[in-house]
Amino acid sequence: DTAVSQTPKYLVTQMGNDKSIKCEQNLGHDTMYWYKQDSKKFLKIMFSYNNKELIINETVPNRFSPKSPDKAHLNLHINSLELGDSAVYFCASSPRTRSWNTEAFFGQGTRLTVV
Amino acid sequence: SQQGEEDPQALSIQEGENATMNCSYKTSINNLQWYRQNSGxxxxxLILIRSNEREKHSGRLRVTLDTSKKSSSLLITASRAADTASYFCATAPFTGNQFYFGTGTSLTVIP
Incomplete structure (x- = not known):
């Protein structure tokens, strides 16, 4: 079974559209994350979500919003897509925060292309 | 920015050689981790080293951490073609619950 799964794997859409990427983890982890990886492989944290505590990277446009229906899911909604949103988006989870032994488990990524 | 930096950006070696990658960061950390990303x-x-540790081993991997210099290194010994990938360091700060990734090193191991 896949530990952290994202859907879709590829997403091609036009500018101005609204889209969602889904993420589910079956590891029982407390914290989930969304990362954006640009064409230079630079990984940037977008959000972290832990038991109703949402931490937002202040540089993320408010067109991006995470939605967590339950502890195992953290979906990413993007409104009014722009060309610069094209990137690979990774979902990740970790078992606990502020811990000495915390590692993150990543999904396979969603390649978003805005045309 | 809490983002780390890695060098070299790209590294190409022959199979069997050792590969060393370095990571520098800016803030105090709880732990530092190394990750591998295969293409696509x-x-x-890969491995986690705590801020009170100086060296850690896992199979062919050796990680060092120097908190006074805010730097870490990843050594892969006896490299194999299957080690070809991008390698990232990630730091976990004492406050907050996020991981901050370095810029990555692209390693190519030539058979």
């Missing part, structure tokens, strides 16, 4: 795939955790 997600990141896979």
């Amino acid at each position: 795939r997600g990141l896979v955790h």
Whole structure:
């Protein structure tokens, strides 16, 4: 079974559209994350979500919003897509925060292309 | 920015040689981790070193941490073609619950 799964794997859409990427983890982890990886492989944290505590990277446009229906899911909604949103988006989870032994488990990524 | 930096950006070696990658960061950390990313795939955790540790081994991997210099190194010994991937360091600060990734090193191991 896949530990952290994202859907879709590829997403091609036009500018101005609204889209969602889904993420589910079956590891029982407390914290989930969304990362954006640009064409230079630079990984940037977008959000972290832990038991109703949402931490937002202040540089993320408010067109991006995470939605967590339950502890195992953290979906990413993007409104009014722009060309610069094209990137690979990774979902990740970790078992606990502020811990000495915390590692993150990543999904396979969603390649978003805005045309 | 809490983002780390890695060098070299790209490294090409012959199979059997050792590969060394370095990571520098800016803030105090709880731990530092190394991840591997194969082309078109997600990141896979390799090893974690705590801020009170100086060296750690896992199979062919050796990680060092110097908190006074805010730097870490990853050594892969006896490299194999299958080690070809991008390698990222990630730091976990004492406050907050996020991981901050370095810029990555692209390693190519030539058979």
